[in-house]
Amino acid sequence: MPRIKLIISYDGTHFNGYQVQPGLRTVQSELEHALKRMHKGMDIRVTASGRTDRYVHATGQVIHFDTELEIPADKWNIALNTMLPEDVRIIHAEQVDSQFHARFDAIQKEYRYKVNCAKIPSVFKRHYEYHYPYKVDVMKMKEASKLLLGTHDFTSFSSAKSEVEDRIRTIYSIEILEKENELTFCFIGNGFLYNMVRILVGTLIEVGSGVREPASMLSIIDAKNRAAAGKTAPGHGLYLWKVEY
Amino acid sequence: MPRIKLIISYDGTHFNGYQVQPGLRTVQSELEHALKRMHKGMDIRVTASGRTDRYVHATGQVIHFDTELEIPADKWNIALNTMLPEDVRIIHAEQVDSQFHARFDAIQKEYRYKVNCAKIPSVFKRHYEYHYPYKVDVMKMKEASKLLLGTHDFTSFSSAKSEVEDRIRTIYSIEILEKENELTFCFIGNGFLYNMVRILVGTLIEVGSGVREPASMLSIIDAKNRAAAGKTAPGHGLYLWKVEY
Numbered sequence: 001m002p003r004i005k006l007i008i009s010y011d012g013t014h015f016n017g018y019q020v021q022p023g024l025r026t027v028q029s030e031l032e033h034a035l036k037r038m039h040k041g042m043d044i045r046v047t048a049s050g051r052t053d054r055y056v057h058a059t060g061q062v063i064h065f066d067t068e069l070e071i072p073a074d075k076w077n078i079a080l081n082t083m084l085p086e087d088v089r090i091i092h093a094e095q096v097d098s099q100f101h102a103r104f105d106a107i108q109k110e111y112r113y114k115v116n117c118a119k120i121p122s123v124f125k126r127h128y129e130y131h132y133p134y135k136v137d138v139m140k141m142k143e144a145s146k147l148l149l150g151t152h153d154f155t156s157f158s159s160a161k162s163e164v165e166d167r168i169r170t171i172y173s174i175e176i177l178e179k180e181n182e183l184t185f186c187f188i189g190n191g192f193l194y195n196m197v198r199i200l201v202g203t204l205i206e207v208g209s210g211v212r213e214p215a216s217m218l219s220i221i222d223a224k225n226r227a228a229a230g231k232t233a234p235g236h237g238l239y240l241w242k243v244e245y
Numbered sequence: 246m247p248r249i250k251l252i253i254s255y256d257g258t259h260f261n262g263y264q265v266q267p268g269l270r271t272v273q274s275e276l277e278h279a280l281k282r283m284h285k286g287m288d289i290r291v292t293a294s295g296r297t298d299r300y301v302h303a304t305g306q307v308i309h310f311d312t313e314l315e316i317p318a319d320k321w322n323i324a325l326n327t328m329l330p331e332d333v334r335i336i337h338a339e340q341v342d343s344q345f346h347a348r349f350d351a352i353q354k355e356y357r358y359k360v361n362c363a364k365i366p367s368v369f370k371r372h373y374e375y376h377y378p379y380k381v382d383v384m385k386m387k388e389a390s391k392l393l394l395g396t397h398d399f400t401s402f403s404s405a406k407s408e409v410e411d412r413i414r415t416i417y418s419i420e421i422l423e424k425e426n427e428l429t430f431c432f433i434g435n436g437f438l439y440n441m442v443r444i445l446v447g448t449l450i451e452v453g454s455g456v457r458e459p460a461s462m463l464s465i466i467d468a469k470n471r472a473a474a475g476k477t478a479p480g481h482g483l484y485l486w487k488v489e490y
Binding site for chain 2: 009010011057077081086087088089090091120121122123124126128
């Protein structure tokens with residue numbers, strides 16, 4: 001049975017996260033609902049590269065599903081986009097090998113996080129970036145971010161509720177882009193733990209604000225304790241940007 | 246009694262336009278509601294530079310009102326912003342001469358209109374630009390826009406419902422900015438009739454699509470008939486950008 005891979009984008013503002021939850025509007029349930037309609041009532045289960053939380057956005061989430069419908073791979077996005085609500089769009093569709101797995105085959109992920117430090121928040125970006133109306137020292141944040149690169153046990157930077165046993169991950173790069181009052185944090189790694197990017201950002205902002213020293217990143221990592229790191233930055237500044245296979 | 250001038254920005258997505266309408270959420274009613282709370286139940290009427298329609302945004306709407314409250318002028322924005330919903334923000338506040346009038350003293354207005362010509366619409370901009378997924382010839386639109394400059398009777402470019410008698414307006418400049426798939430039309434003039442910017446954009450898009458010739462702008466102006474011009478572009482691409490006094 002052909003397997004289809006989709007790259008999707010969504011505005012997380014009006015979703016209760018990616019994953020199906022009974023009675024709540026989620027991205028996965030909208031996708032499965034649209035696919036069910038296309039398959040004349042047959043349930044189609046989709047598998048994503050990973051979940052995203054409430055209010056979190058995506059420009060490059062990847063999912064796969066199996067289908068018996070004979071639609072040319074590149075027509076799937078057009079067909080599905082007419083069925084989907086306008087806050088989810090299929091960006092790309094292709095047929096893949098039946099062994100392809102959106103979650104297990106992901107070798108690299110990029111997340112971005114947007115912070116706006118202007119005094120008055122932009123009404124147009126209130127759902128799309130975290131408004132933090134204070135001065136931050138970007139050089140100090142860059143210095144701190146270098147200490148986070150490489151392979152570490154990131155227990156301190158993951159939700160205390162996380163049940164994953166292996167908390168060793170590798171961060172390949174962290175870039176902080178500045179454009180007027182907007183800061184964009186770009187994280188590329190082999191994978192990220194639950195809440196990890198939001199805790200990394202929250203901690204880096206504390207460095208930028210002078211509450212923590214850049215060098216403290218090392219002792220936070222060593223602590224292997226969520227309480228050692230900074231606050232969790234809010235979900236609406238976060239974007240699942242790109243998944244590589 | 247001191248008169249206060251405010252520059253305000255709003256996201257028009259969840260408003261039924263600027264002006265008070267019974268039972269509907271409008272920008273003016275949110276402003277007057279916040280001012281009433283600040284004035285311990287006293288009704289405060291605000292006057293704007295002009296109305297904006299449903300879904301239309303503003304980065305630089307200007308309003309004035311009179312008050313007996315003794316708040317330093319530059320603190321009004323902080324005080325009001327804590328009272329207002331997050332889709333309206335006061336950008337600037339100052340005390341002005343008691344003769345100042347937000348509508349009658351406006352000498353120049355700038356409106357901008359955003360169009361996105363990408364095949365697939367951005368989920369993040371669906372309320373903030375008009376998605377027109379076709380190729381347009383920007384050179385032809387620029388050629389046509391030059392013929393619209395200057396002082397004309399713009400009856401053809403105003404809503405047939407408009408009840409204004411004097412339809413002569415002066416357009417000082419029209420710029421069309423291109424950035425990837427996004428086009429931004431910038432109109433500066435001494436004033437604009439009801440729906441005028443949206444009809445200008447709708448007509449220019451028809452020129453860009455090859456439906457009309459640039460030179461036809463002259464005969465449209467001459468016709469003094471709304472039916473001679475193109476479609477009215479949708480409200481959610483439009484921004485009241487700046488008002489000069």
